[in-house]
Amino acid sequence: MRISVEERLARARKREEQLEQRNILVENQAREAKKKSDSRRLFIIGELFCKHFPIALEIAPGRSVEEDRLNFECLDNFIEALARCQQCYQEIEDSLIGKQ
Numbered sequence: 772m773r774i775s776v777e778e779r780l781a782r783a784r785k786r787e788e789q790l791e792q793r794n795i796l797v798e799n800q801a802r803e804a805k806k807k808s809d810s811r812r813l814f815i816i817g818e819l820f821c822k823h824f825p826i827a828l829e830i831a832p833g834r835s836v837e838e839d840r841l842n843f844e845c846l847d848n849f850i851e852a853l854a855r856c857q858q859c860y861q862e863i864e865d866s867l868i869g870k871q
Contacts, residue, residue, distance in 0.1 A: 821827050833839040
């Protein structure tokens with residue numbers, strides 16, 4: 772029994788749609804896995820920072836993004852100054868590379 776051209780086209784479209792849906796699912800899973808990994812990394816970095824700079828724990832989070840920005844501005848300025856200090860940065864980088 773021969774399959775009509777329309778039937779073959781319909782089957783091909785259905786396979787294409789299934790592949791597209793599968794690709795979307797795989798992409799979403801990869802994006803979620805990366806997001807979870809990034810979130811975990813940020814959490815660990817925050818814990819390490821607070822371990823060595825416990826005064827940062829005294830800063831209270833705000834109730835809005837703007838309040839957070841204001842409350843954490845001094846910490847942001849500190850981190851920015853630390854990042855600009857090339858000698859400090861190099862020492863930090865060497866310490867990280869040496870321990871891996």
